[in-house]
Structure formats: C-alpha cells, structure tokens
Amino acid sequence: MTTSIIGFPRIGEHRELKFATEHYWKKRATKEELLKTAQQLKAQRWDKQQKAGIDLIPVGDFSFFDTTLDAAYLFNVIPARYKQLGLSSLDEYFALARGYQSETESVKALPMKKWFNTNYHYIVPEFDDETDVKLTGSKLFDEINEAKKHGIQNPKAVIVGPYTLLKLSIFKGDKQPQDFASSLVNAYQDLLAKLNEQDVKWLQLDEPALSFDQSETDLALFTKIYESLLPAKKAVKVLLQTYFGDVRDSYQTLIKLPFDGIGLDLVATTENSKLIKENGFPTDKVLFAGVVNGKNIWRNHYVTTIETLKALNVKGEIVLSSSCSLQHVPYDASLETKLPKTVQQHLAFAYQKLDELVELDAIFQGHDQKVLAINNELFSTIKHPENSQVKSRIAQLTAADYTRLPERSKREQIQKQVFNLPELPTTTIGSFPQTKDVRQNRSKLRKGEITQAEYDAFNQAKIKRIIEFQEKIGVDVLVHGEYERNDMVEYFGEKLDGFVFTQNGWVQSYGTRGVKPPIIWGDVSRNEPITVDTTVFANKLTDRLVKGMLTGPVTIFNWSFPREDITPEQSVTQIALAIRDEVLDLEAHDIKIIQIDEPALRENLPLRKSDWYRAYLDWAVPAFRLVHSGVKPETQIHTHMCYSEFGDIIQAIDNLDADVISFEASRSDLSLIDQLVAANFQTEVGPGVYDIHSPRIPSVEELEEIINHIIAKLPAAKVWINPDCGLKTRSEKEAFDAVSNMVEATKKVRSSLYETNRSL
Template sequence: MVQSSVLGFPRMGANRELKKATEAYWADKISQEDLLKEGKRLRLEHWNIQKDAGIDIIPSNDFAYYDHVLDHIQLFGVVPERYTKNNLSPIDQYFAMGRGLQKPEQGVDVPSLEMVKWFDSNYHYVKPTLQDNQVFKLAENPKPVQDFKEAKEAGITTRPVLLGPVSFLALGKADRGQTIEPISALEKLLPLYEDLLKQLKAAGAETVQIDEPVLVFDLQDKVKNAFKPAYEKLGSLGDAAPKLVVATYFGDIVHNIDVLKNLENLYAIHVDLVRNPEQISEVIGALGPQQVLSAGVVDGRNIWKTNFKKAIELVETAVQKLGKDRVIVSSSSSLLHTPHSLDSEKKLDAEVVNWFSFAVQKATEIAIIAKAVNEGPAAVREQLEANAQSMQARASSKQTNDQAVKERQQQVTSEMHNRKSPFPTRLAEQGKTLKLPLFPTTTIGSFPQTKDIRIQRNKFTKGEITAEEYEKFIEKEIQDVVKIQEELDLDVLVHGEPERNDMVQYFGERLKGYSFTQNGWVQSYGSRCVRPPIVVGDISRPAAMTVKESKYAASITKKPMKGMLTGPITCLRWSFPRDDVHQSVQAQQLALALRDEVVDLESAGVYVIQVDEPALREGLPLRSGKERTDYLKWAVDSFRLATSGVQDGTQIHSHFCYSEFQDFFYAIAALDADVLSIENSKSDAKLLKVFEDEAYPRHIGPGVYDIHSPRVPSEQEIKDRIKEMLQYLKPEQLWIDPDCGLKTRQWKETKAALTNMVNAAKFYRSQYS
C-alpha cells in the first residue's frame, strides 16, 4: 500500500508557544526546566496532530529550540572553543552560538555564529563553523534518539530526521582564520553518523530520513564525489542501522542523480515534485529494483490548496511503474515554511479562505491523496469534488483578476527602468541637496518596537482606541526617535517605523490584491516569526502608504530624513506568492505600485528613499543557467521600475542582509542604487572580498555590527571593522551603518551600540578630512 509521510512540521505551536517560552527563558522569566517542558509538550502535540490526520510516517527530531542545523552543530561537537570555555549549560551554549551572549559580570562576551538563508527560503540557518584540526564528538544522549524514545513512549513510532553528512559539511565554512575545506572532514564525521544510526536502531527506529538538500545545487566535484563513498559506508551497516531515506527538496536532482544510482542499501529517495514534477521519470529510472520513491506532491513552501487531480496523477504515474508498495506520498519539503493551521483564522474572507491550506490541513491532504490512490477515487469522492470546486472558484474570482492592472503593465516601456542621469551627475545634485559629511552615518530603518508600541497597535486593531488617538501616539514615537537620533548625531535619520508591524505585511495591508491572516506565523530564525501576507490577485496601490509618517518626520528635523520602503522582490518573496501566474508578473505589479509611492515621497519633501531588497538572493534559482539569468533580469528591472521615477537630487538607497551575492554581483550593481547597505559583520566580512575583483561604482555601507545579537560592540571593534572596509573601498564611498534594522533590539543596547558607531565614524572622518 502507498504510505503517507510528512518531512517535518512547524515548531512554534498554534499560538507561537515556543517563541514565547524561549524569549521568557532569555529574559530569566522562566527556568530551563520550564523551557524544556514546554518543548516536550509541543513535540507531543505536533506528533498527535499528524497521527490524527492519518499520516503513516511521522517525523521526529524536526523540532528545534532555535535551528535544526544548530542542533546538528551541537550534536556532533562542532562548537568553537569560544563557546565552550565559559562552562555554559548545553542549552545556554546552544543559544550563545545562535544569538550571541554578553554577560560582563561573568566575563562572557561572544558573538553569534554566522546565519544565512536556507536555500531559497526565508528561513535562516546557523552555519557549521569548522576548525583546521576539527574534532567531532557525538553528544551524550543524542537528541535524535531522545526525541524518538519520547514519541515511542507516547505510542507513536516516528521516522527520525537527520541533516545528512554531506549537506552538513557542504553548508558549513572554516572559522575565521582557519583554512579547512569542510567537506574534507567527511571521513572523520561519518563514524559519528554510524554510531547515531546504531543508537536509533537500538531504540526501535526502522527508518531514518537523512536530508541531503545540497543535491539540488550545481555541486563542486569534491562534494559530489563524496556522496557515493559516504552512503556506501552508512549503508554497509545493514541490520545494525535503520533503513535510510535520502530526502532532497527545493529543486530537481536529475543533474546529480548518478551519485545515488547503484546505492542499493538506500531504502528510499525523496524528491520535490511540486517544484520540479518533470523529474519524476528520470528519478524512477534511476531507482534500484527494490527502492522506494517518496513523492513530494503537497507543497511545503506555500499555502495554496493542493490540486488533488494533478497530485494524484503524479502519484499514479509512479505507482504504475513501481507498484503501491514502492511509493510514499509526502510533503515536498518540511512544512516548517507554512503556518500552523487555518483553524485559528476567524477573519479571513470566506471566498479566499477556501483556497488555502496550512500545515495541519496539508497533513490531511497528504492522507487523502494516499487514500485515493490506495482505495480509488470513490473512497474520497466528497473531498475530491470540493477540491475541484475550490480550484475553479479561485481561477474565475474577481479577486484574482484586475483588468486595470493588466492594462497598466502593458504600457510599461524600457525608458521607465532608467534614472534620468548617470550616477556622477546624480551624486553632484545630491551633494547640494543633502550636504553630508565623509563617512555618513545612518541606520537601516526600524528602531526598537517596544512593548508599549505593540500594546497601542493591538488596541487600535481591536478598536479600543480611535484612529486619532493612535495617530497621536505614533507621532509622539516618531518625535522621540528623531530626537534620539539627533542626540546620537547620526547624519541621515529615519522615522523608526513605529506604525509598522512587519516590513512586508505593512505594505501588503495597503495594497489591493493581498490577503492577511491573524495567526499565519512562520519561523524566520530563532524565535523570530513573520506573518507573510498572501498574494491572492493582481496588485495595485489604492492610496499612499508611508508618505504621512515620513513627511511628518522630515518636518521636525533639519537633517535629511530617509523614507523606508520594501522592494518589489522582497514584497513578493516574503509573501506567499500566487502559483497561477509567473512571479515576474507579480513583481512588476508590485514595482508599479511602489513607483507611485517613491514619486509621492519625493513630492512630500523626502529626498532620501531606501527601497530594501534583502530577499533578492533567496529568489535566485539554485542552479546557474538560463533560469537564473532570466530571474536576475526581471528582478533588476522590477527594482529599477520602482525607483527610477525621481529627480537626480533624490538619493535612492537599497539594503541587503544575509545575502551571499558574490556570484551575481553584476546584478547588484545593475540596480543602479545610489547607496547600497549590506550585512557584513555576521559573515566575517567575506562580502567585502567581492570588491577586490569588482570595483563598485557607487556608495556602499557594509554593516559594522550584528543587530541580531543583544551584545554591544565596542567602539574599537567598530573602528577595526571600518579599517577592514577601507582595504576594499574608498573613503568617499563608504557609509557607516548597522547590519540591519533595529526592530528586535532594546533601547539601552541600541543607544550604546549606535554611540560607539557614530564615534568610530567621527574618528575616521577626522583622519581623512
């Protein structure tokens, strides 16, 4: 019989219970025991949800208190000495690696490990960081074994999930000052996987899911050649280990399928048939005579209902060639990237809610598809008919189609993608308008979102205060933020964004074509959750979105005020996009809406406008070739369409955080932004090295400190970073700013860090003036 499986489940809980518990622990409001107890409760709850949905193969070890890759870092002892020398408890050591730790009274001051995007998603993982003489050590009472036993005690036999050894190393890096090539450590790491698999078998695990997502990449030969010997070794354990299911997702593996051929000891191979359904034939053809295909036909990355007809046809294709016993119906990837459940959505429009499926509902969809294949369509006729009606209703809905938007898109010309003059001309005009010093200082946009801000926003949302009362509160917050920035002596100010809930949701709520959830939270990193808006139809801007607040902020200071917008690609990528039209169409619609906003900001007297595109990198197709070239073309065009309607004296900024853009830097330059700000400190300044080969023609602000950590960098630390930057950049083109927005920080640490930043900038200003 065809079985059903889920590759992973969201961790936060129906009401973000994990977020609340971890943040309470960090604030010393609950004990370590309470935190671990809450984690155990959530794991059991999530296993039972999947069991009740009818899922046959339920994952364990997909739960993490911060990040599943960080779990593996600690599991295998890949912990740099700076985190081990202070005798921290295991959980505190774990969080120190994820978010840094600063306790002066205990002599503890360590930054976090590097954090980057998980493939092309908006989830962030912590990079494994290796030493030249790396020693691996399997943790006592390994978490995957403990989680499996925990589920078993509750009456649920799970399939443990491990990040595979090749992907674990390939996604890692050498620590700063080290030269190790991580994949070279594979031979030393494999015995730990063998030991772990044996322990899982002894605990009762019959199968183990080993995620090797790097198989969707264009791999270096050293990485690609590592697969066969690694899995021959792991497969040679025979009955001493569980059966191995190698899982891939987010792309096709046809170009790497040869590394899995003839590995007869692999029980099953999982592929993403939502992202690349066309790979099914070649993958089936590469399977051995007994191997099983895990068919990922329910989207783990988006919130649209599964088209049962198409999904069942794909599964039937596999069944016809392999038989029912050799096919598993599954999610395309972990459901980590989707909200928890639709059950808590009480205010969604009745029409659009019928188009959606969150993690709990997707588990049910998987079970329905398996049942349809096993027992025939008649067994689930009611569900199939309702699904077909939902598909048709969405396709024909007036909310989906807006003829006026389509007509405006047809009128876009190539000239609309270009600024009026080249950068040198613009720079001269901006110099007259802005009168900025050498090494100008600014922030990326947001300032701390205090408890009071959240309370007042919640009151306004619930109708407990009037719009006038809320507007006065926001004006007072803006006044305070502007005053603080003036006292800090920053050069280009921001209004602080107190009125904004999220950098994409805020705009989505003001654009036609979007829908919004009450509780559709998705983990982004650590305890940070976002509530992505949903693109349900053609997009347009009914009215100005940010002009009122930015205009007011500009009116209360003599310093330049920066208007803050989220770019078209980021608005698209950090939403749940439509799956019925190409993303380039949606991006252009967003660009036109933002173009109107940029022009209105300029008309209101805001002459510095930042259009953030941190998601540009994650939208990049994972493999090189035509698809990537095409993406960069329409992505760059979208940004330029949004920003090119202004005069030369208006300065356009853009920001990128955690974006490894070394391999497509030409596209970043092609955006033609006057000033580019980038994350720099958390990535060990590696992005600066791109400027050795690529002379950036405009201005740039590589971040001088990590805002995702509560630690305060010293003035000397920031001076050292600026000194490093000046090895690659000219003084006249260098801006000084943090890595990212300050929304998640507290005011005390924010003021202290910015004071050190401004003082460091002034030091170099005096040196070069």
C-alpha cells in the same frame, strides 16, 4: 506505510515556543519551564500527525533555534571560543546562535544565512583545524524515547545529512570539507548504531544541497561519504531526502547507492518527475514522492497530483510526502475565521496538508473517488479579483520605464554637492525597537479601544523622541523609526489592494522570530499614499536628512504567499508599479533620500545557476529599476539586503542602479568586502558594522577597528556606516547603546582620516 512528511512547524500555533524561549533568555523562566513547554509542543505535533493518519512521523525536526545548528551541536562542531565560556549545554547552544556577553566575556554569534530559497534562516556551522567531530549530544535520541513514550510506535529519525552539513558550513584554517569527511562518517555511524539500539526503523538524512549544481568533486565527496556510511545502517532503513529543487546531476548516483528510500520534490520542479520517467526508479527502493507543497498555502489539486504520480510509472513502493518541511507554512487554516469564505476555502496550512496527504493516498490507492469530485468542484470556484487599470499600465511599459537618467556616476556627484554629508555618513537601516507600549498601542487601535487620532499621536511622540535621539548622538541621515509598522511586508500589503491577511498565520523566520506572510489573492495596486504622512512629519522635525523607508517589490512578493494562476514576474511587476507611485509621492513631498529595501532579492534565486537569469534575475532586477527610474538625479535611492550570500550575484545587484546599498556583513566577518572589491562594485555601500540579531553591544573600539578594516579595502568616499539590519527586535538600551557606539567610532575614524589627509 504510505504517508509521511519531511518536517512540521515547531513554534506553536500561538508562538508558544517563542515566548517561552525569550522568557528563558530574559531570566523570567527556568530551564525546566522552557523544557516543559517544548515537551508539550512536541506532544501536540505528534498527536496531530497521528490523528490525521500519517504513517511515518518525523522526530528530530523540533528545535529550540535551528536544526542545522542542532546537527552541528550533536557532532561537537562547536568552536573553542564558545566552550571556553563554561556555560551549560543549553546556554552554550544559544550562545552559538545569538552570541554571548557578560561583564568579562563577549563572543559574537555564528553567521546566519537564508535556508536555500526560503525566508527561513539557518545558523552556519563553523569548522576549524581543531574541530573534533564526534557524536556527543543526545537530543535526537532523547526525543525518540520521548516520542515512543507518547505512543509514536514507528518514529522516523530526522537530521541534516553529512554532505549538506559540510556544504553549508564555513571552514577556518587549512582543513577543507573533504578533510572532515571521514570523522563525520564515523560520527554518523555512531548515530546509526545508537538508532539501532533504539529499534528505529527509518532515518531521514536531509540532503537538500544536492539541489545545487554538483561538480565532479562534489559528487565524489558525496559518494565517498555514503559508500562508507551506508554499510553501518544494519536494521535502520536510510531515507535520502532532497527538496527545493532537482537532482539532475546526482540521480544516477542516488539510485545506485544502497539507500532504502529516496525523497524527491515533485512540486518545486518538473525535472525530478522527468528523471524518474526517463531513467526509471529502482524497485528495491521506496520513492518518497513530495507531492504536497510545503512552501505555499493553497489546496492541492488532486487530479493533477494523481496524474503526476501515475505518469511516473514507478513499479515499487511509493510513500506520499510533503515537498519540503511544513515549517514554511502556518499551522491551521481553520483558525482564519475573518477571511472571506471565497478565500479561506482554498487554503491549506500544515494541519490541512496532513489531511491532503491521507486523502491523496486513498485516491491513489483507488479507495475514495468521492473526495476527488469534491476537490474538483472546489477548484472550479477560484476567482481572483482582477484590475483592468493595472493590466493596462503593464501593457504600456517600455524600456525607458526601466532606465534612470543620468547615469549613476553623474548622479553621485550631484548628490554629494546637494547633501554635503561628511565622509563616512552614518545612518540606520530603518526600524527602531518595537517596545511593549508600541505593540500595545497598535493592539488598542485594532480592538477599537482608541481612535486613529490617538494612535497617530502616540506614534508621533515616538517619532519625535527618536529623531531627537539621532540628532543628539550625531547620526547624519535619520529615520523615523517605523513605529506604525507591524512588519515590513505585512504593513505594505495592508495598504495595497490585492492582499488578504491571516490572524494566526505565523511562520518561523529564524530562532524565535516569526512572520505572518500576506497572501496575494488579486491584482495588486495602490489607491493612496502609504508612508508619506509619517515621513513628512519626521522630516519637519529636523534640519537633517530623513530617509523615506519602503519595502521593495521583490521582497514583498517573496515574503508573501503568491498566487499560482499568474507568473511571479507578473505579480512582481504589479507590486513594482504600486511602490513606484509611493516613491514619486515621497519625492514630491521633498523627501530627498528614499530607501527601498530588498532583503529577499536572492531568496527566490533558482538553486541551479543556469536558471538564475532566464528564470529570475532577468525580471527581478528590472522590477526594482522600474520602482525608482522616475526620480530626479538629486533624489538618492538606497536599498538594503541581508543574510544571504551575495558574492555570486554582485553584478546583478550593481545593476539595480541604486545609489547606495547597505548589506549584512558583520556576521559573515565582512567577507563581502573582498567580493565587492573583486567585482569593481560601483554603487556606494554600507557594509553592516555590527549584528543586530545578537543582544551583545559592540564597543567603540571594536567598531572603530571594523570601520578601519572596511576603508582599508574600499574608498572612504564610497562607504556609509550602518548596522546590518533594522533594530526592531532589540531592546532600546541595546539599540541606543550600539548606535551611539557606532557613531562615536565613526567620528574617531573620520578624525583620523582628517589628520592623515592634513599631514599629506
């Protein structure tokens, strides 16, 4: 046994799981049809790994929505409000992930957050004082049986570990994580017993939470869990798998506990290699060395990897593995036939990374030096396009380029006078539903079936319709709907120099949502306006304010596959200058409100707090300021952030110096409001009042209650009312009804405020 991976993509090469699942949700497919598609996808995954020569193949990493939710569901961590719906197990599972609404029942989905420092989102499990933790599900065991029948003789069972499950969950009630430790250990012991019955040789327990800073209390909880759990393993070998960061504060604990294997990420950080060199690695444990990058798409430089492995000086057994699950990269680079060979030859998607592991193993074992020579030759051919003008602009930047004047409080007064908006102004985050006809129109242009003029005319009709809808229901600040945009990052990348794009490079973002990240290949620059024409067209259709909609530089970078030859700061600064040019063009065309979205600001935040500023925020925040620092005081800059924990970087967000920031807040029960109050947050805010990732439509009364809850804690003069994200993925009925209810609820709250103020 010398090769393995942590996990594999699951949405299908052509997003088969997405379409099958969505058809099931829309009652266009039966449960049996959905399960058949899933069975086919699992078989394809196992076949590919087996044919590539991977020794230890993971089973349990497949999911209909999210593997963290899978673990919670397996152990009966299901709030009573979902059980009371009386649904089948599959529909109950989906209700946890998406919410549920019928004529008589309406239940919100569980919160959703970013998975560590990736663009993947996980469903946050919820414990309460009545949670009865026990092994109740069978998904993992069913899939092991399925894999064995398919010819996988030695499947590696995979599941989120108990410590990470507790650390990533929310707790409602008096009980805290440590109060569930014993019952969770019992449940995992039952899992081990079942795996022993199935003659499973290895169990991979994913514990990426160890990559966060660990307090003494954290380590005590981790130790307590595993000192109780590991004696139950019997014949099953337990692999403690970490990824995304280092284990500096838990390494000594890990090597002393009776794990059979320890998996460490040797790509994301050099700290884990340093820990092994300085402290040694036990000969009675297997090192699962994460040497093939699971988060980026460039080929592995074998010489560097072999040097890293040899320098570890590990005396015991080593298994070569991916640094994290390969679910964060697309399936197959060989499908990218439209890319120039100078780019395509340097790409390694999931299938190629399987081959890389096998080739690295052969080289490491001393069996194949020819492959090493070929790989070295490949790396000598990398030539990233350079732009001397971009480099010159960056060299000439000064502190003044990062500072907007006058200060925000003065701008706020100027903007309120200029705009004369009502209290609690309403708006949306930007996109409206991308209906089938919108996607077909884009496809026709791509295939050459219609002209650019016909394509534009279609989108202009859509823009006119959505402007009229917003005017009719009374939205205060309008958007044009973004019908011309395929994706908020891909669209901008296509208009900028320095990016290349895949045909089939889909990566799962959450549930059935896939994205196709651009690839940063050369220096980034903007040669012509990107959004000006469509925004100006919309602006001329109405007397109301229309927002210009842009994606910020940090998000464009974080949601792309970056170069590895220059620093992230250099890439982000290049992108910031390009977006700055777009901002100034919009302003010059009389667009008075410009939203620069940064939903991924927190995404690349180092997992260790000691690295937050020096390694990230000290350049990420200034990059955003660079984008908007040149506008006039009366131009209002908005930004938007979603599905992350922002409380611990509130000050950094305030330092972005935007005029208005909209946040995801509804799915996390508006807990962010208290954090804003505690931090004396100065920026005007739009806490999202309803969850757009759920198909349920909130009522006017529900939204009125939420708005009143917000203004009970925040000054109404500082509050905007909006959904928590763009409406692209919803149906038109869902979007139109929800936004209409939001506006109606706001009007009722305004009326109440007016009556209260008049009585005073």
